Amino acid sequence: MANAAHSLLDSSLSHRKAHWLLYAYCGYLLLPLYWLLNISLRTNRDIVSRLSVFPVDATLANFAEIFTNPVWYEAFGNSLTYVALNTSISVAVALPAAYAFSRYRFLGDKHLFFWLLTNRMSPPAVFLLPFFQLYSAIGIFDTPLAVALAHCLFTVPLAVWILEGFMSGVPKSLDEMARIDGHSTNVDWFAKVDDVHIGVRDKYFSGEEVKPERPNHGQVTHTTVGDHANASQRSMHIGVYLTPPRTNRVGRVEIVNDHEGWFRDRVDILPIIRA
Amino acid sequence: MRRRNNRAWLGVAPVVLIVAFSAVLPLMTVVNYSIQDIFDINTRIFVGFDWYRETLRDPRFLDALLRQFTFSATVLAIEIPLGILVAKSLPRTGARTGMFLILLAVPLLIPWNVVGTIWQLFARPDIGLFGATLTALGIEFNYTADVIDAWIILVLMDVWHWTSLVALLSFAGLASIQEPYYQAAEIDGASRWQVFRYVELPRLRSVLIIAVLLRLMDSLMIYTEPFVLTGGGPGNSTTFLSQYLTTMAVSQFDLGPAAAFSVLYFLLILLLCWLFYTSVMRSAED
Numbered sequence: 001m002a003n004a005a006h007s008l009l010d011s012s013l014s015h016r017k018a019h020w021l022l023y024a025y026c027g028y029l030l031l032p033l034y035w036l037l038n039i040s041l042r043t044n045r046d047i048v049s050r051l052s053v054f055p056v057d058a059t060l061a062n063f064a065e066i067f068t069n070p071v072w073y074e075a076f077g078n079s080l081t082y083v084a085l086n087t088s089i090s091v092a093v094a095l096p097a098a099y100a101f102s103r104y105r106f107l108g109d110k111h112l113f114f115w116l117l118t119n120r121m122s123p124p125a126v127f128l129l130p131f132f133q134l135y136s137a138i139g140i141f142d143t144p145l146a147v148a149l150a151h152c153l154f155t156v157p158l159a160v161w162i163l164e165g166f167m168s169g170v171p172k173s174l175d176e177m178a179r180i181d182g183h184s185t186n187v188d189w190f191a192k193v194d195d196v197h198i199g200v201r202d203k204y205f206s207g208e209e210v211k212p213e214r215p216n217h218g219q220v221t222h223t224t225v226g227d228h229a230n231a232s233q234r235s236m237h238i239g240v241y242l243t244p245p246r247t248n249r250v251g252r253v254e255i256v257n258d259h260e261g262w263f264r265d266r267v268d269i270l271p272i273i274r275a
Numbered sequence: 276m277r278r279r280n281n282r283a284w285l286g287v288a289p290v291v292l293i294v295a296f297s298a299v300l301p302l303m304t305v306v307n308y309s310i311q312d313i314f315d316i317n318t319r320i321f322v323g324f325d326w327y328r329e330t331l332r333d334p335r336f337l338d339a340l341l342r343q344f345t346f347s348a349t350v351l352a353i354e355i356p357l358g359i360l361v362a363k364s365l366p367r368t369g370a371r372t373g374m375f376l377i378l379l380a381v382p383l384l385i386p387w388n389v390v391g392t393i394w395q396l397f398a399r400p401d402i403g404l405f406g407a408t409l410t411a412l413g414i415e416f417n418y419t420a421d422v423i424d425a426w427i428i429l430v431l432m433d434v435w436h437w438t439s440l441v442a443l444l445s446f447a448g449l450a451s452i453q454e455p456y457y458q459a460a461e462i463d464g465a466s467r468w469q470v471f472r473y474v475e476l477p478r479l480r481s482v483l484i485i486a487v488l489l490r491l492m493d494s495l496m497i498y499t500e501p502f503v504l505t506g507g508g509p510g511n512s513t514t515f516l517s518q519y520l521t522t523m524a525v526s527q528f529d530l531g532p533a534a535a536f537s538v539l540y541f542l543l544i545l546l547l548c549w550l551f552y553t554s555v556m557r558s559a560e561d
Binding site for chain 2: 017018019021022025026028029030031032033035036038039047048051053089092093094096097099100101102103104105106107109112114116117118119120121122123124125126127128129130131133134149150152153156157158160161165166168169
């Protein structure tokens with residue numbers, strides 16, 4: 001059955017059809033590019049005088065022209081500057097936004113997302129004149145920065161969408177699992193962290209019910225201690241059911257040992273989803 | 276389920292600021308121009324909606340609008356199904372997957388004016404592989420003189436340029452479907468088509484919405500590639516809205532009419548996308 005499921009997973013087209021389509025499409029993608037390469041390796045006279053599928057007298061003269069003529073290579077420099085600026089700005093602002101859209105609901109989130117979309121919808125030609133005046137007014141006209149900022153109009157919303165799609169593709173259970181494993185790098189950026197102090201006696205190893213010290217903050221429903229839990233372990237996981245106003249909050253629990261004092265540490269509280 | 280937390284606004288604030296600077300300010304300027312007759316910096320006359328009325332009666336505007344819709348409908352009808360097909364025919368894992376993904380990404384990485392140049396070189400009946408092959412086969416092909424040929428090459432170019440986007444988005448969507456779904460479908464004895472229709476398509480919904488919206492908007496705004504490839508010709512047969520607007524604003528410097536055109540153009544795209552977006556969202560709720 002696993003094999004059959006795999007065949008469905010691979011493709012719902014039959015393999016032969018899928019291969020045929022894929023290679024035909026790749027040919028369609030590559031042919032115009034090949035032709036560009038072919039023409040770039042030939043002289044003007046050669047290009048117009050005959051049609052050859054392969055460059056017979058291949059020459060790199062055209063490329064030499066690009067790298068020696070300042071008109072060409074300075075343009076490349078400008079492009080690189082603009083691209084570096086635009087990419088840094090776009091990714092820097094889009095990354096936190098995509099995370100927020102992917103993981104949280106907040107006031108006006110849908111409208112905001114649609115508003116970003118509308119900027120992607122505005123025809124660039126519309127902005128020609130206003131940009132000219134705006135950038136002249138603040139003195140950055142004719143600089144790579146102006147171009148980079150202007151293009152943020154299109155690149156930032158696109159970056160937010162693409163990143164949001166990929167982040168939403170990562171199941172949220174992975175976040176929880178990472179948290180269980182103590183990856184503090186995966187902190188909940190915008191979550192409010194409550195400190196909940198619960199005393200846990202050493203009897204929890206035997207599976208006995210433990211009483212919370214401050215019951216209105218939460219109660220320990222069960223403890224999960226893995227094989228690796230021992231005296232040297234600095235952390236362990238305890239399932240805590242938080243009373244309703246605190247449900248789904250992430251907090252911390254302090255473990256105190258009454259007798260030997262072998263363990264005094266804090267562990268993360270994980271929200272427990274009741275079945 | 277996503278948690279409700281208004282502090283997430285901290286994450287989106289930078290995006291809002293930068294887009295407000297590069298979108299809201301300029302757009303206000305355009306609206307301002309569209310209701311005035313501007314002779315120079317100091318001489319402006321308020322004309323109300325005159326420019327809008329004039330634009331809506333302009334036969335060249337209406338022709339460009341019709342061509343625009345025809346073009347967008349054609350490329351969407353080809354790119355979306357083809358993109359899904361390509362995504363589905365890609366192997367899910369393995370060394371070849373990466374190679375195909377890189378290959379698919381190539382057209383998206385090429386500057387738009389270079390795309391126009393590539394297709395011009397490819398399609399020319401004298402020096403282009405495509406044009407010359409057709410001519411050699413006895414099919415008359417000249418996109419600079421024949422309207423149908425010009426349209427064919429424009430559509431081929433746009434499909435070449437943008438199907439990859441649909442394919443990559445669909446592939447990302449397909450990759451996020453976990454194996455138990457397929458196993459469940461297998462147990463239920465679903466056919467390949469049923470798996471696609473009832474397992475994959477619903478899961479692809481969100482990426483497909485984005486793909487259709489992006490392609491709808493971008494095809495409605497297309498400028499660079501036809502400008503390089505056909506220059507809007509032969510005649511005006513491939514002059515779309517952006518190109519007509521640019522001619523008005525830059526070549527003829529008709530600020531008022533061009534601004535009114537801009538506002539109408541923007542509202543039109545906004546309306547279409549909003550209609551699409553809300554109808555999709557509504558059908559999702561049912």
